[in-house]
Structures are given as C-alpha cells and as structure tokens.
Amino acid sequence: MPPSVWLRPERAAVGRPARRSRAEITAAAVAVADRDGAEAVSMRRVAAELGTGAGTLYRYVETRDELLDLMADHVAGEYAFAAPTGDWLDDLVDVGLQARGIHRRHPWLAERVLTAPGTGPHGADLVEHHLAVLADHPADDAAKLVALGVLSALVATFARAEHAGRDLERNAEYMAHVAAAGTHPHISALDAPPPDPAHDPLPGVLRGVLTGLLPTGSGS
Amino acid sequence: MPPSVWLRPERAAVGRPARRSRAEITAAAVAVADRDGAEAVSMRRVAAELGTGAGTLYRYVETRDELLDLMADHVAGEYAFAAPTGDWLDDLVDVGLQARGIHRRHPWLAERVLTAPGTGPHGADLVEHHLAVLADHPADDAAKLVALGVLSALVATFARAEHAGRDLERNAEYMAHVAAAGTHPHISALDAPPPDPAHDPLPGVLRGVLTGLLPTGSGS
DNA sequence: CTCCTTCGGGATCATCGTTCGCGAACGATG
DNA sequence: CATCGTTCGCGAACGATGATCCCGAAGGAG
Known part of the structure; x- marks a missing residue:
C-alpha cells in the first residue's frame, strides 16, 4: 500500500527540521554492515552508530527492510559507467x-x-x-x-x-x-x-x- | 567446527529413545512454511505443529539455520530423475x-x-x-x-x-x-x-x- | 513573541533464538 | 526384578530484536 521509499518525500515541509538525513542513516548502516556483517545491522546498532535512539530511525525509514533497500541502492552508486564502446x-x-x-x-x-x-x-x-x-x-x-x-x-x-x-x-x-x-x-x-x-x-x-x-x- | 548436519548421527546410541525424528521435524517445518510462509518458521511455531515445546527441537537440530538446511534438502527429494536421454x-x-x-x-x-x-x-x-x-x-x-x-x-x-x-x-x-x-x-x-x-x-x-x-x- | 508541527528518544510490547535444569523414561546389566 | 547410566521432554528464563507510543523539546511561520 505505501509507495516505494524513493517516492515518499524525505523530510516534512513544515515543523521542526530533522537533524539527520536518510542518506546519513543509510551511510551509517552501510558502515556497520561493512565492519560487522549484515546481521549486525539492527536498528539499535545503527542508531548507536549515529549516537541516537533506536526509535528515532523510524522517523526516516518505515521499516528495517526499507533501510536494507536503501543500503543496496546506496552501494549501487559505486558503479562508474563509461560511454558504450560499441562492443x-x-x-x-x-x-x-x-x-x-x-x-x-x-x-x-x-x-x-x-x-x-x-x-x-x-x-x-x-x-x-x-x-x-x-x-x-x-x-x-x-x-x-x-x-x-x-x-x-x-x-x-x-x-x-x-x-x-x-x-x-x-x-x-x-x-x-x-x-x-x-x-x-x-x-x-x-x-x-x-x-x-x-x-x-x-x-x-x-x-x-x-x-x-x-x-x-x-x-x- | 561442528560437522555438517548430515554427518552427525541422528539419534543417540544409548539412553531413552527419542520420540520424534529429524525427518518428522523437518516435515513439520516444511508444512508450516508451505502454509504460512518462510518467516513463520520459528522454533515455537514448528514445535507447536508437533505439539511439543520449543526447547525440545534442539535435541534434534543444532540451530534454526540447520533446520532450514534440512528443509531445503527435504524438498530437493521431489526431483524425479529419468535416465539420461543422450541429449x-x-x-x-x-x-x-x-x-x-x-x-x-x-x-x-x-x-x-x-x-x-x-x-x-x-x-x-x-x-x-x-x-x-x-x-x-x-x-x-x-x-x-x-x-x-x-x-x-x-x-x-x-x-x-x-x-x-x-x-x-x-x-x-x-x-x-x-x-x-x-x-x-x-x-x-x-x-x-x-x-x-x-x-x-x-x-x-x-x-x-x-x-x-x-x-x-x-x-x- | 506565539503557535503549530515535527523531531528526539526513552519506555514498552510481543516475539524471537537459544540455554538451562530437572524429573521422567528407556536399555543394558546383574 | 532392581539398579544404573544416559538420554529425552519441557517449561522457565535470558538477552536481543523490530516496532509502537507518548511526551517534552525545538524550530520556522505568522
């Protein structure tokens, strides 16, 4: 029912501005995963990496699985595509x-x-x-x-x-x-x-x- | 360190005989998974399917992951191999x-x-x-x-x-x-x-x- | 300056995998 | 038949997890 993570607006338009960003959280999660493996990516662990509480992450992400999706797309940014060579x-x-x-x-x-x-x-x-x-x-x-x-x-x-x-x-x-x-x-x-x-x-x-x-x- | 599930003897040689078998537990787990999905395969749920306690399953299986391995091999038994045709x-x-x-x-x-x-x-x-x-x-x-x-x-x-x-x-x-x-x-x-x-x-x-x-x- | 909306984060809940201890059950031995 | 060693059954318990909720704090809009 809820739309994809990438179609949902990241920050609210009004009110108190968020201290962190989706990208920041994703980067922290990737750091944890790179260091301690995929199973170490728990909400509490990622939150600790950012020096915050576990519940806070749910302001940026709907579910843990969504965070994993964000992580996967984050590292997909490491591709360096060259122009097609013809072959x-x-x-x-x-x-x-x-x-x-x-x-x-x-x-x-x-x-x-x-x-x-x-x-x-x-x-x-x-x-x-x-x-x-x-x-x-x-x-x-x-x-x-x-x-x-x-x-x-x-x-x-x-x-x-x-x-x-x-x-x-x-x-x-x-x-x-x-x-x-x-x-x-x-x-x-x-x-x-x-x-x-x-x-x-x-x-x-x-x-x-x-x-x-x-x-x-x-x-x- | 511990050997593969399939190299570890199923039942103890002496002492009180086990009431259930590894195959029985595997079949129950497969039944649960077929009915309610993979995430429903928890130790408690599988144990309930057998009318027993969760801790009991650990007499037959070292860990939950091992049970999943058993399930995968169990359904691999559904292959019906014919003699090679030559093609x-x-x-x-x-x-x-x-x-x-x-x-x-x-x-x-x-x-x-x-x-x-x-x-x-x-x-x-x-x-x-x-x-x-x-x-x-x-x-x-x-x-x-x-x-x-x-x-x-x-x-x-x-x-x-x-x-x-x-x-x-x-x-x-x-x-x-x-x-x-x-x-x-x-x-x-x-x-x-x-x-x-x-x-x-x-x-x-x-x-x-x-x-x-x-x-x-x-x-x- | 005030108000309204959002954020931060701790407390909390249900559930999970796993461990432990103990009494009961069984086969072997005499 | 009695005893003994070993294993089984199982419920309680532990630590940790994902997720929810509430309330005080914070910042921008008017």
Missing part, C-alpha cells in the same frame, strides 16, 4: 566485473541482491546504462531486462561463493564423504585440480551466458 | 523445469537456495544426475559444476519473480515514475507489451545460458 559484450562484462568489485567491498550485498530486486535511483541508472549498451541489439526489451537480471544474479552468486568460508568447508566435507561412500559414481570420479588463482573464471562465464542469452547476427 | 541440453532443461515445479510448490525455497548452497543427500543426488547427464560432454568438471550452480540460481531467480507480488508492484511504480521524469531516455523508451501467458520464457533462457556456458562441438 556490447565487452561493456556488459565490464558491468559484471564492476558489480563484483562492489560485492567484494560490501560482502553483505550478495544476500540482499538475491533476496530483493530493490531498484532505486542508482538501480535505475544501471538499467539505463544496460539499455544504452544494448541500444543497437536486435533482442526485444523483455529479453534485455532478463539478461540484466541474470547478470546480476550470476555475479551475486559468484560473490557469495567467494566469501562463503565456513559453509563451503562443511559442504566440501560432506561431498568428500559422499564420494568415499561409493554410491554416486560420478561424484566419486570427480577430480579437483587445485584452482588456479591467476585465472579468473568470471569473464568467461559472463561471455558464455550473455552470448547464449542475447544471440545476434552481427557478432560481439 | 544433455534437453535433460538439463528438464532439471530446470522440475526445479521450478519444486519452487512453485514451496515458495519459501527461493530465498533459501540463493542464500545457502545447502547440499545434503538429495542435493548430492542432483549433482550426480547432473554429472551423469554431462558424462560425455567435453567440458571439464569445474565448468560442469559451475553450470549447475548457475542453473539453480537462475531458476530460483525466476521463481522468486513469479511470487514477488508486492515488491514487483512497487518496483514497477517507481520505474514508471523514472520513465515519466524524462531522465533515463532508454527507460522512457521501453514499451511493455502485455506478457503472453501462453509463452513460457524459462526453457529458452535455460537453453541460451547452458549452450553459452557449456559449448560443444557435437551440438545438442
């Missing part, structure tokens, strides 16, 4: 690599991007750039938007895998158990060469997925 | 469509799949089937596993979009605002033909992504 594949791979950079700077973002589409002003800039890059591409608009969604989800998945740590260990432990059990012959036959840290798989994967998703006659 | 693309698309069916039956799964890789026994079956389908494919093992990860993330993303409801409305509202504002010319130029309900975009997307991700000489 849409290169340009979209660049978007993907920039996205990974953002994810590396803000590890808490991965869960959020995957959970909520959360498109604010900076998200709109991303969509605009994406469509500009693909302006001459023959695919229809729906396919282009799907491609952006897949691109985002894919990068987020890779980013999450990068800082999974504990979970990955336990998963590998269980898979080793399954392999040793003898059932699941194909899993047992897996050979895991030590991953080459010098080789970055993301660009290749992005190229593959994007060319598969946006076929064209006039090549890259 | 790996068709077989993998079939896996994707089955996955969407599971997501439609259990809307809470989308967030979970994207959040945690959670691979249990049924997850291992899925990996095994995937590798069996791709047994004759020239790609190396790492690429095949990446393809499965992308496939899962992609289907989950589509599934989440299907039952997004509220969020999608607000997002569309904001995008309409941006389009009307006049900045972002490519967004303003978007034309949205009414989506054709008879056309299912998922198979085509999966084909595109998979062919892009797993290139081969001897085609589908």
Whole structure:
C-alpha cells in the first residue's frame, strides 16, 4: 500500500527540521554492515552508530527492510559507467566485473541482491546504462531486462561463493564423504585440480551466458 | 567446527529413545512454511505443529539455520530423475523445469537456495544426475559444476519473480515514475507489451545460458 | 513573541533464538 | 526384578530484536 521509499518525500515541509538525513542513516548502516556483517545491522546498532535512539530511525525509514533497500541502492552508486564502446559484450562484462568489485567491498550485498530486486535511483541508472549498451541489439526489451537480471544474479552468486568460508568447508566435507561412500559414481570420479588463482573464471562465464542469452547476427 | 548436519548421527546410541525424528521435524517445518510462509518458521511455531515445546527441537537440530538446511534438502527429494536421454541440453532443461515445479510448490525455497548452497543427500543426488547427464560432454568438471550452480540460481531467480507480488508492484511504480521524469531516455523508451501467458520464457533462457556456458562441438 | 508541527528518544510490547535444569523414561546389566 | 547410566521432554528464563507510543523539546511561520 505505501509507495516505494524513493517516492515518499524525505523530510516534512513544515515543523521542526530533522537533524539527520536518510542518506546519513543509510551511510551509517552501510558502515556497520561493512565492519560487522549484515546481521549486525539492527536498528539499535545503527542508531548507536549515529549516537541516537533506536526509535528515532523510524522517523526516516518505515521499516528495517526499507533501510536494507536503501543500503543496496546506496552501494549501487559505486558503479562508474563509461560511454558504450560499441562492443556490447565487452561493456556488459565490464558491468559484471564492476558489480563484483562492489560485492567484494560490501560482502553483505550478495544476500540482499538475491533476496530483493530493490531498484532505486542508482538501480535505475544501471538499467539505463544496460539499455544504452544494448541500444543497437536486435533482442526485444523483455529479453534485455532478463539478461540484466541474470547478470546480476550470476555475479551475486559468484560473490557469495567467494566469501562463503565456513559453509563451503562443511559442504566440501560432506561431498568428500559422499564420494568415499561409493554410491554416486560420478561424484566419486570427480577430480579437483587445485584452482588456479591467476585465472579468473568470471569473464568467461559472463561471455558464455550473455552470448547464449542475447544471440545476434552481427557478432560481439 | 561442528560437522555438517548430515554427518552427525541422528539419534543417540544409548539412553531413552527419542520420540520424534529429524525427518518428522523437518516435515513439520516444511508444512508450516508451505502454509504460512518462510518467516513463520520459528522454533515455537514448528514445535507447536508437533505439539511439543520449543526447547525440545534442539535435541534434534543444532540451530534454526540447520533446520532450514534440512528443509531445503527435504524438498530437493521431489526431483524425479529419468535416465539420461543422450541429449544433455534437453535433460538439463528438464532439471530446470522440475526445479521450478519444486519452487512453485514451496515458495519459501527461493530465498533459501540463493542464500545457502545447502547440499545434503538429495542435493548430492542432483549433482550426480547432473554429472551423469554431462558424462560425455567435453567440458571439464569445474565448468560442469559451475553450470549447475548457475542453473539453480537462475531458476530460483525466476521463481522468486513469479511470487514477488508486492515488491514487483512497487518496483514497477517507481520505474514508471523514472520513465515519466524524462531522465533515463532508454527507460522512457521501453514499451511493455502485455506478457503472453501462453509463452513460457524459462526453457529458452535455460537453453541460451547452458549452450553459452557449456559449448560443444557435437551440438545438442 | 506565539503557535503549530515535527523531531528526539526513552519506555514498552510481543516475539524471537537459544540455554538451562530437572524429573521422567528407556536399555543394558546383574 | 532392581539398579544404573544416559538420554529425552519441557517449561522457565535470558538477552536481543523490530516496532509502537507518548511526551517534552525545538524550530520556522505568522
């Protein structure tokens, strides 16, 4: 029922002016998340970061989830879009690599991007750039938007895998158990060469997925 | 530190036997989630479903997150794998469509799949089937596993979009605002033909992504 | 200077995940 | 059949969370 955060006016027109701003609160929340992880972003913790009370935050934000949306769009402002080069594949791979950079700077973002589409002003800039890059591409608009969604989800998945740590260990432990059990012959036959840290798989994967998703006659 | 849920023995060898089982609790949790959504899966609620106390569940499960892992693997048991047909693309698309069916039956799964890789026994079956389908494919093992990860993330993303409801409305509202504002010319130029309900975009997307991700000489 | 609206923030509520302690229940042992 | 060691069931309790509410304070408009 209530409109999106970005359509609701930030400050009241009359009365006592607010001491803080939505952006200030968002920045504080991002700082907390960067420092102590996503689960540390509680209203009390963010309020403490600002030296105020927890209830005060609800003057700026309707709900905690809304604050998380604001955070996601805030860091989406870190994209630095260059003018399209004419090679849409290169340009979209660049978007993907920039996205990974953002994810590396803000590890808490991965869960959020995957959970909520959360498109604010900076998200709109991303969509605009994406469509500009693909302006001459023959695919229809729906396919282009799907491609952006897949691109985002894919990068987020890779980013999450990068800082999974504990979970990955336990998963590998269980898979080793399954392999040793003898059932699941194909899993047992897996050979895991030590991953080459010098080789970055993301660009290749992005190229593959994007060319598969946006076929064209006039090549890259 | 503690091993995975699936490596920890379920019941103690000696002493008073447990009245319930891990599977029973998992099934109850799935029932609650299917009926009232993911956020309704609290220890107290699941315990009430079983007619017991909240603290009791901790005899079977180390933490709430572990219970969610069990739930995810539980519904992964709904896959019905057929023998590989010889056409790996068709077989993998079939896996994707089955996955969407599971997501439609259990809307809470989308967030979970994207959040945690959670691979249990049924997850291992899925990996095994995937590798069996791709047994004759020239790609190396790492690429095949990446393809499965992308496939899962992609289907989950589509599934989440299907039952997004509220969020999608607000997002569309904001995008309409941006389009009307006049900045972002490519967004303003978007034309949205009414989506054709008879056309299912998922198979085509999966084909595109998979062919892009797993290139081969001897085609589908 | 006054008034009206908004802000600030502490108290408060319901709920959550989790821990703890204790009495009861069960299998093994003699 | 009696005893013993161990585990289970469960309710109370703890700390923390998201959210609401109220009231005194503060600032701009007239």
